[in-house]
Amino acid sequence: xxxxxxxxxxxxxxxxxxxxxxxxxxxxxxxxxxxxxxxxxxxxxxxxxxxxxxxxxxxxxxxxxxxxxxxxxxxxxxxxxxxxxxxxxxxxxxxxxxxxxxxxxxxxxxxxxxxxxxxxxxxxxxxxxxxxxxxxxxxxxxxxxxxxxxxxxxxxxxxxxxxxxxxxxxxxxxxxxxxxxxxxxxxxxxxxxxxxxxxxxxxxxxxxxxxxxxxxxxxxxxxxxxxxxxxxxxxxxxxxxxxxxxxxxxxxxxxxxxxxxxxxxxxxxxxxxxxxxxxxxxxxxxxxxxxxxxxxxxxxxxxxxxxxxxxxxxxxxxxxxxxxxxxxxxxxxxxxxxxxxxx
Amino acid sequence: xxxxxxxxxxxxxxxxxxxxxxxxxxxxxxxxxxxxxxxxxxxxxxxxxxxxxxxxxxxxxxxxxxxxxxxxxxxxxxxxxxxxxxxxxxxxxxxxxxxxxxxxxxxxxxxxxxxxxxxxxxxxxxxxxxxxxxxxxxxxxxxxxxxxxxxxxxxxxxxxxxxxxxxxxxxxxxxxxxxxxxxxxxxxxxxxxxxxxxxxxxxxxxxxxxxxxxxxxxxxxxxxxxxxxxxxxxxxxxxxxxxxxxxxxxxxxxxxxxxxxxxxxxxxxxxxxxxxxxxxxxxxxxxxxxxxxxxxxxxxxxxxxxxxxxxxxxxxxxxxxxxxxxxxxxxxxxxxxxxxxxxxxxxxxxxxxxxxxxxxxxxxxxxxxxxxxxxxxxxxxxxx
Numbered sequence: 001x002x003x004x005x006x007x008x009x010x011x012x013x014x015x016x017x018x019x020x021x022x023x024x025x026x027x028x029x030x031x032x033x034x035x036x037x038x039x040x041x042x043x044x045x046x047x048x049x050x051x052x053x054x055x056x057x058x059x060x061x062x063x064x065x066x067x068x069x070x071x072x073x074x075x076x077x078x079x080x081x082x083x084x085x086x087x088x089x090x091x092x093x094x095x096x097x098x099x100x101x102x103x104x105x106x107x108x109x110x111x112x113x114x115x116x117x118x119x120x121x122x123x124x125x126x127x128x129x130x131x132x133x134x135x136x137x138x139x140x141x142x143x144x145x146x147x148x149x150x151x152x153x154x155x156x157x158x159x160x161x162x163x164x165x166x167x168x169x170x171x172x173x174x175x176x177x178x179x180x181x182x183x184x185x186x187x188x189x190x191x192x193x194x195x196x197x198x199x200x201x202x203x204x205x206x207x208x209x210x211x212x213x214x215x216x217x218x219x220x221x222x223x224x225x226x227x228x229x230x231x232x233x234x235x236x237x238x239x240x241x242x243x244x245x246x247x248x249x250x251x252x253x254x255x256x257x258x259x260x261x262x263x264x265x266x267x268x269x270x271x272x273x274x275x276x277x278x279x280x281x282x283x284x285x286x287x288x289x290x291x292x293x294x295x296x297x298x299x300x301x302x303x304x305x306x307x308x309x310x311x312x313x314x315x316x317x318x319x320x321x322x323x324x325x326x327x328x329x330x331x332x333x334x335x336x337x338x339x340x341x342x343x
Numbered sequence: 344x345x346x347x348x349x350x351x352x353x354x355x356x357x358x359x360x361x362x363x364x365x366x367x368x369x370x371x372x373x374x375x376x377x378x379x380x381x382x383x384x385x386x387x388x389x390x391x392x393x394x395x396x397x398x399x400x401x402x403x404x405x406x407x408x409x410x411x412x413x414x415x416x417x418x419x420x421x422x423x424x425x426x427x428x429x430x431x432x433x434x435x436x437x438x439x440x441x442x443x444x445x446x447x448x449x450x451x452x453x454x455x456x457x458x459x460x461x462x463x464x465x466x467x468x469x470x471x472x473x474x475x476x477x478x479x480x481x482x483x484x485x486x487x488x489x490x491x492x493x494x495x496x497x498x499x500x501x502x503x504x505x506x507x508x509x510x511x512x513x514x515x516x517x518x519x520x521x522x523x524x525x526x527x528x529x530x531x532x533x534x535x536x537x538x539x540x541x542x543x544x545x546x547x548x549x550x551x552x553x554x555x556x557x558x559x560x561x562x563x564x565x566x567x568x569x570x571x572x573x574x575x576x577x578x579x580x581x582x583x584x585x586x587x588x589x590x591x592x593x594x595x596x597x598x599x600x601x602x603x604x605x606x607x608x609x610x611x612x613x614x615x616x617x618x619x620x621x622x623x624x625x626x627x628x629x630x631x632x633x634x635x636x637x638x639x640x641x642x643x644x645x646x647x648x649x650x651x652x653x654x655x656x657x658x659x660x661x662x663x664x665x666x667x668x669x670x671x672x673x674x675x676x677x678x679x680x681x682x683x684x685x686x687x688x689x690x691x692x693x694x695x696x697x698x699x700x701x702x703x704x705x706x707x708x709x710x711x712x713x714x715x716x717x718x719x720x721x722x723x724x725x726x727x
Contacts (some may be wrong), residue, residue, distance in 0.1 A: 052642075055634050059664065315631065316596055
């Protein structure tokens with residue numbers, strides 16, 4: 001009971017923090033825009049400069065919303081995987097989802113150099129990249145599903161996911177070897193991850209994907225709690241193991257695959273956020289953990305994005321590097337301070 | 344059996360102790376060596392010694408190179424009388440060269456204008472070559488494909504046994520070149536790409552000249568290019584307006600513009616245009632956030648080289664933000680990607696460093712059509 005009260009307060013604090021981080025994220029960027037103008041841009045007022053309105057409305061706000069969606073989606077899929085495999089090292093990409101996406105993107109960007117010299121596979125832009133990488137991750141996921149139906153043991157599934165990852169990474173290496181600098185650069189930039197550059201319609205699609213993933217997860221809360229105690233125990237509680245495992249994998253695939261398609265492979269968030277969350281919400285009940293990781297992930301991503309934009313300078317850092325540079329020391333510090341891991 | 348082994352081993356010892364070349368004093372002469380006159384290029388120097396040897400020094404094989412490379416070019420007819428200490432030079436080449444391998448498309452136009460393209464026997468990634476003369480030779484099998492991905496196929500090069508390989512490296516760690524040198528094929532580094540000025544790059548034609556005893560020809564070719572360039576520059580000064588220019592395009596969230604001290608920025612300056620990032624100190628590309636680019640260049644008059652896009656439709660598809668720029672709205676975007684060789688190599692990358700006069704005229708005719716009316720551009724074409 002006391003715990004419940006404490007958690008309610010924590011949730012309120014996190015929500016407030018989320019709103020503050022959102023405001024910070026849209027107020028700061030390379031171009032210095034006064035706060036009053038930022039507010040009037042949101043509410044359609046007059047601005048000193050026409051271009052500012054465009055920057056805030058069509059670049060910063062979509063970027064901040066993308067950050068919220070990617071952060072919370074990746075954090076949730078990380079939590080699902082850690083619970084399913086009962087492994088604190090698991091993350092959203094253990095099933096080879098991100099390597100599948102990388103393969104899709106690599107074939108689109110660099111495939112032309114291997115398969116012919118002149119024509120390309122079509123224009124490389126946000127839409128085609130999203131299609132290519134989601135197709136890639138979907139195919140790898142499909143392979144994992146087929147294996148999951150055959151394999152009884154969840155750990156075997158983990159190894160198989162890693163093997164898929166190795167295979168796709170190897171194919172990407174071969175493609176990279178035969179491609180020219182321009183295309184290699186394009187691929188590398190895709191792999192750095194990026195939150196900007198999504199149009200409102202793409203953002204809607206991403207929102208729908210993440211939303212679906214969250215809804216499926218909510219339906220599996222009961223079995224998630226049981227999974228933590230081991231598959232045999234879950235079975236004795238009457239959990240339909242195969243079906244629930246299938247649902248959890250689908251939710252993860254949607255979340256991690258969809259996000260990777262639109263924002264590129266963003267590392268670390270999925271692995272670290274569940275651990276950060278457990279430090280505060282010391283519980284194994286997913287009813288509490290799921291909303292908590294959603295909030296945590298969103299806040300962390302917004303902060304990372306603000307740092308990556310290097311306020312008031314024309315330079316930008318790749319989001320993928322920032323998530324790890326900022327996140328890893330925090331996790332290390334927390335684990336040392338607590339002297340043990342909460343899992 | 345044992346005796347045979349000992350005999351073999353002692354033979355080996357005797358052979359190994361033989362000096363490769365015996366040292367002889369160089370013929371003493373009173374004449375002074377003459378230095379080739381280089382007005383713009385900073386990355387190399389040529390010195391002709393009185394005994395007929397040409398010393399080619401490459402001071403900038405790659406950016407921030409710590410040490411220079413020194414090559415000795417010995418005339419064939421004097422090769423028998425001259426002995427050099429191998430250790431003093433990074434490579435010794437007998438000239439005129441009959442067979443050579445080059446590794447960058449930027450080397451092709453120099454060979455072509457010096458009239459020695461027939462001496463080229465191999466090239467890595469021949470698809471990138473645009474020159475029609477070279478393409479014909481490739482079709483006839485005169486120029487062999489030597490592998491892909493900037494990495495020479497070592498075995499094929501050794502089989503071709505060229506008199507010299509003109510290589511380029513981004514640093515001193517190229518295993519292929521080391522292997523070739525060990526198999527006694529001289530490798531000479533060309534650093535034309537490190538040159539930062541338009542005429543400096545073009546002057547590297549003089550680097551190729553001593554390999555073919557074509558110094559006079561190279562000088563006159565460069566003189567013509569220099570005169571054309573300076574005339575065009577003077578012409579551009581006559582224009583009354585200075586349109587503002589934006590360069591490059593997005594890679595995900597980063598917009599790559601040409602640095603303020605880059606080769607392209609100097610062209611823009613000489614074409615009498617106002618390059619919006621001329622204050623940046625970089626000599627290469629610079630990645631900036633899209634916000635800052637839009638803020639600064641949303642109203643720019645012209646947009647040059649929008650990454651690899653070749654049509655307005657493609658530009659709009661690759662990012663919705665592009666469509667907000669005035670240059671997009673007013674259809675003032677020009678690209679180099681539309682002029683390609685037979686197999687897809689972009690002509691600009693091959694020929695532009697050698698022909699800065701053509702690049703400058705292209706830009707002047709775009710920015711100041713009244714100054715160069717009816718001019719047909721070589722590299723830059725309006726987006727489709």
